[in-house]
Every structure is written in C-alpha cells, then in structure tokens.
Amino acid sequence: MGQRAILHAPTDVGGQAWAISKGMKELGQNSRTMVLERNYFNYGADIDLELKDLGNFQRIVRRWHFFLRALRRCDVFYFYFAQSLLPYSLDLPLLRLFGKKVIFIFQGCDIRLQKMSYPTKGKKTIVVDHAATCPVCAKIPDWKKLWRLRYLELFAHQTYCVNPDLLFVAKAAKFLPYAHILPKATVTKKPGKVLTLLHAPTERSVKGTSFIIAAVSQLQRQGHLIKLKLIEGKPHETVLHEISRADLIIDQVKIGWYGSLAVEALSLGKPVMCFLEPILIKKSGLKDCPIINVTAETLAEQIEQVASDPSQLAKLGVRSAAFARRYHDHQAVARLLLREL
Ligand SMILES: [Zn+2]
Structure with missing residues (x-):
C-alpha cells in the first residue's frame, strides 16, 4: 500500500488514537x-492545540486554522469519540467535497444510549x-446522540465501534478490537499453594465487586486455599505489577464485555474471568x-473448578497472550484498518 498522510483526531479517549x-x-x-x-490521562499526541485555557473566539480560530492546514496536508481522517476538527463537525462536508477519506471510531459514551437494548432471537x-x-x-x-450519530454517518466512508454493544446503535459500523501497546514479554508464574485472584474495580457497583467478594469468602469458608487481592485507586504501574503476581484476574461480573485491564492481563499471559454477554461475543466476531x-451466579463454582486444577492456568495463560496479540496489539489493529481503507 502506498504511503498516505493520515490524521487521528481530535481526542484520545483510552489512548486509542x-x-x-x-x-x-x-x-x-x-x-x-x-x-x-490533553486529557487527564495524558496519552501521547503529535500535535496538541492546547485549547484548554483559551476563550471561545480563540478556540474557534485555532480549530479553523488547523483544519485548513490539515485539509492541505492529509488524505485520510480517523475521528474518535464522535468528534471531528470543527465545532458541530462542520468540517465533514468540506472534507468530503475535497475528496478526503473520513472514518469514525466510536468508543462508548459518545453514542451509548440511556437504555441500551440487545434484540435477540429466542431470548427476551x-x-x-x-x-x-x-x-x-x-x-x-x-435524541441528541442519535441525531449527531446520523449526521456523522452521512459523511463517513466507514464507522467502527470498539465496544460491541454500540453496534446496536451504530448499525452500519464494524467491530474494531481495542488497540493496546502490549508488553513484549509475558510473565509466567507457577501457582503457589494459595491461588491468588486479583480484582481492580474502578467503580465497585459497575463491576459487581460485592459478588466477587462474596464468592471468594464462601470458598474460603469451605476450606479452599484462595485469596483475593482488591486494588483500587492505585497508579497504572502498580496495577500491572500486581497483575503479574496474580494467578487469575477477575475483570467484572456485570457489564457483559471486557475492558482494557482485561486486555493487559491477557497480554501478560494471565487468565481472565469476566462476564461476556453471548450476543456481544457473537456480534464482535472474535474467535477462540x-x-x-x-x-x-456461577462465579464461585467456576473459581472452585480452577482452584481444584491450577495446572490448567498455564495453558490458558499461553492462549490468553496469543489472543491479545492477535486482536488487540496496536499493529494488528492498525493493519486491519489499513486493509479496509
Ligand atoms: Zn455514559
């Protein structure tokens, strides 16, 4: 493929851009x-327009200035979080008029509706x-989100969603696995006498933390040698270090899909437990x-199964790392996008 000038803008939620x-x-x-x-997480960026402390007028001038420069220099535009270069996405008709390629990557709350429904056959x-x-x-x-989505869809050559539930809102979009700059090596650790489980909730009620604590206590009372490490409000580095020392990671038991913590654990070769909504697995098209x-409801039973035969963890760890590399490695995601360009 020939080299093209590609721009990823104008925000970097989750480090995706x-x-x-x-x-x-x-x-x-x-x-x-x-x-x-720059947002709170301070991901890298080649160009930062530094709009934060500017007045309204200056913000608009700077955005138009950048837009006109990008219009001259770039061929392909990847837009994130349902935003583009100009306020109200006024740039989109102009980009199309000048023959530019426009692609949107939707990420979550940019298009997620207040009540999300997944229609299924045979099931409610x-x-x-x-x-x-x-x-x-x-x-x-x-209606505000839907109106904006329909407007963006009108001008996009292609749309993607990094969470499969969003495909029920953006019906023309394709699923795109979450991209991660993965660590090069996996961490292998033989399970010790006590099986160490790790759970790192950002928001306890969303992740179903109380169910996880209850399941582990129940198993401990029954005499199983397991311990649960709960990590909250710790820097990313600490969380990664703790993941590498654990035997099994429990992401969440409530929301139906896995997040970036799970991807990082998988890439380190750590088995992950998580509630995956079957329709969403199907919709994502992810294999193996x-x-x-x-x-x-099944959590305690499934932890018990792992605890009774920890040898399966090593094999699962190898499969986990391979899966993360196949789907979530930043180069794999970039290659997929370039292929479909
Ligand atoms: Zn939201």
Whole structure:
C-alpha cells in the first residue's frame, strides 16, 4: 500500500488514537495524532492545540486554522469519540467535497444510549440501564446522540465501534478490537499453594465487586486455599505489577464485555474471568476467546473448578497472550484498518 498522510483526531479517549497511529507509523504510514487538549490521562499526541485555557473566539480560530492546514496536508481522517476538527463537525462536508477519506471510531459514551437494548432471537430483549451507572449520559437525551450519530454517518466512508454493544446503535459500523501497546514479554508464574485472584474495580457497583467478594469468602469458608487481592485507586504501574503476581484476574461480573485491564492481563499471559454477554461475543466476531465466561451466579463454582486444577492456568495463560496479540496489539489493529481503507 502506498504511503498516505493520515490524521487521528481530535481526542484520545483510552489512548486509542495514539496506539493506532503508532501502529500505522510502524507499518510505514505517515500517520499523526492531534488532540484539542490533553486529557487527564495524558496519552501521547503529535500535535496538541492546547485549547484548554483559551476563550471561545480563540478556540474557534485555532480549530479553523488547523483544519485548513490539515485539509492541505492529509488524505485520510480517523475521528474518535464522535468528534471531528470543527465545532458541530462542520468540517465533514468540506472534507468530503475535497475528496478526503473520513472514518469514525466510536468508543462508548459518545453514542451509548440511556437504555441500551440487545434484540435477540429466542431470548427476551436485554435492556441495560446505562443512565443508572453513568452520570454523564444520564444528562444527555438519546435524541441528541442519535441525531449527531446520523449526521456523522452521512459523511463517513466507514464507522467502527470498539465496544460491541454500540453496534446496536451504530448499525452500519464494524467491530474494531481495542488497540493496546502490549508488553513484549509475558510473565509466567507457577501457582503457589494459595491461588491468588486479583480484582481492580474502578467503580465497585459497575463491576459487581460485592459478588466477587462474596464468592471468594464462601470458598474460603469451605476450606479452599484462595485469596483475593482488591486494588483500587492505585497508579497504572502498580496495577500491572500486581497483575503479574496474580494467578487469575477477575475483570467484572456485570457489564457483559471486557475492558482494557482485561486486555493487559491477557497480554501478560494471565487468565481472565469476566462476564461476556453471548450476543456481544457473537456480534464482535472474535474467535477462540480464552476469557472464562462467568456470571455472578456461577462465579464461585467456576473459581472452585480452577482452584481444584491450577495446572490448567498455564495453558490458558499461553492462549490468553496469543489472543491479545492477535486482536488487540496496536499493529494488528492498525493493519486491519489499513486493509479496509
Ligand atoms: Zn455514559
């Protein structure tokens, strides 16, 4: 494929723009990232417009200035979190008029509705109350998000979602696995006498932490040699270090899909337990997912199964690392996108 000037903008939620752009650079493309302002997590960016402390007028001038430069220099535009270069995405018709390629990568609360439903055959429609767990989305009416989505879809050549539940909202989108700059080596550790489980919730009620604590206590009372390490509010480095010392990671038992912590654990060769909604696995098209699928009800039984035969953990760890590399490695995701360009 010939080299094209590619821009990833204008925000970097979850480090996606940076990771995918890095992958594209490594594959020989002329790829750059731009952010309107650095966010709290401070992911890398090639260009930072530093809009944070500017007044409204200056913000608009700077955005237009950048847009006109990008229009001259770039061929392909990847936009994240349902935003583009100009306010109200006024740049989109102009980009199309000048023959540019426009692609959107939706990530979560940018298009997630207050009540999400997954229609299924043979099973009742599953409704997830997103507004109850997300104070930001509770304030944004669905019609606003849908209106914006339809507008973006009108100008996009292609749309992607990094969470499969979003495919029920953005119906024309394809699933794109979450991109991660993965560690090069896996960590192998023989399970000791006591099986160490790790759970690192950002929000206890969302992850179903109380069910996890209850299941482990029940097993401990029955005499199983297991311990649960709970990590909260610790820096990312500490969490990674703790993951590498654990035997099994429990991501969550409530929300139906896995997050970046699970991907990092898998890439380190650590087996992961998580509740995966079967329709979402099907919708994602991921094959050979090594994650042990649990629910709040089956959790204790499934931990007991692992505890009774810890030797299966090593094999599962190898499969986990291979899965993370196949689907989530930043170069793998970049290659997939370039192939479909
Ligand atoms: Zn939300």
